[in-house]
Amino acid sequence: MKTKCCDTHISEEEAQNLLSENGISRTKIKTSILLLLSKSKKPLSASEIYQKIGPKNCDISSIWRTLKKFHEKGITRELNLGEDFFRYELKDSHDEQDHHHHHVRCRDCGDIKQLEECDLSAFDKMFSKLGFKKMEHYLEFTGICSKCS
Amino acid sequence: MKTKCCDTHISEEEAQNLLSENGISRTKIKTSILLLLSKSKKPLSASEIYQKIGPKNCDISSIWRTLKKFHEKGITRELNLGEDFFRYELKDSHDEQDHHHHHVRCRDCGDIKQLEECDLSAFDKMFSKLGFKKMEHYLEFTGICSKCS
DNA sequence: GATAAATTGCAATTGACTTGCAAAAAAATA
DNA sequence: TATTTTTTTGCAAGTCAATTGCAATTTATC
Numbered sequence A, B: 001m002k003t004k005c006c007d008t009h010i011s012e013e014e015a016q017n018l019l020s021e022n023g024i025s026r027t028k029i030k031t032s033i034l035l036l037l038s039k040s041k042k043p044l045s046a047s048e049i050y051q052k053i054g055p056k057n058c059d060i061s062s063i064w065r066t067l068k069k070f071h072e073k074g075i076t077r078e079l080n081l082g083e084d085f086f087r088y089e090l091k092d093s094h095d096e097q098d099h100h101h102h103h104v105r106c107r108d109c110g111d112i113k114q115l116e117e118c119d120l121s122a123f124d125k126m127f128s129k130l131g132f133k134k135m136e137h138y139l140e141f142t143g144i145c146s147k148c149s
Numbered sequence C: 001g002a003t004a005a006a007t008t009g010c011a012a013t014t015g016a017c018t019t020g021c022a023a024a025a026a027a028a029t030a
Numbered sequence D: 001t002a003t004t005t006t007t008t009t010g011c012a013a014g015t016c017a018a019t020t021g022c023a024a025t026t027t028a029t030c
Helices: A012-021 A028-039 A046-053 A060-073 A120-130 B012-021 B028-039 B046-053 B060-073 B120-130
Strands: A076-079 A087-090 A102-106 A112-115 A133-144 B076-079 B087-090 B102-106 B112-115 B133-144
Touching: A012 A028, A028 A046, A028 A060, A028 A087, A046 A060, A060 A076, A060 A087, A112 A120, A120 A133, A120 B133, A133 B120, B012 B028, B028 B046, B028 B060, B028 B087, B046 B060, B060 B076, B060 B087, B112 B120, B120 B133
Parallel strands: A102 B133, A133 B102
Antiparallel strands: A076 A087, A102 A112, A133 B133, B076 B087, B102 B112
């Protein structure tokens, strides 16, 4: 089953299939979180998800456990956009190479936009198109060092 | 006065001058933090600094306040290397353009190395030279959006 | 439908980071 | 140098994201 990270509505049935395919119980909360992530135009934080589901309908700890499990299973990506918390988005499940994209966040209002291209030189034009100024970027690498592999 | 971000020992006097130049009180703690950052081969976290200075010799809140002030004055750079805390390094005080570099962090042992070049295509070679594998990179942008400027 | 396994809510806990306040140290002024 | 003003410090308490133990509930398995 193919899913896209943002702004792609998946049905409740598709969400449940995604859970089954990954050996995860098909519960109300997990389905809801998948639907929310698929509908959102930007990656969501745990507390945003919590607010959307409704504090009466679930506990924040259940959301954290779900997000952790999704991340372990490779269903979602955990993003740090320079805020002091993480955001989560669905991975494209048919994209073996994990063609992740990037985001621009306004340091003033916090608005987040998704970038469609991933060539650094191309970014500049895109930023002016988007109306963004005073760009700063954050680029870091992780890997497995020689001692550990 | 010229300082380099990592692995450059500055003297106590140089550290104190750096403080004065930036209108910051020349206290023992602030001088110590500058010296530690200049000596370290990798960016340091607040708690690493706290351990090195010695918990009996200062309070962690003073370290946080100092790091915050250094950051405000542009003396240091605040880095998020995909951990759940920040690391700090000295900026090169004579580098007007803030030619920041990047880092590789081993997802296994946490070891951090500094990259000397900043051309994305050049990174691949460097990683094999460093013996790093299974690279992942984290690239995000922030800026000021049209609504806010 | 009964049993085993996983998930949930609740409450308590950790760890990064912040803040108010009074005492101590540094800077400014005479 | 002595005195006043300003800044910094330690301590304690607090915030907020994220984690964990446990008993009750739900889902999966047979």
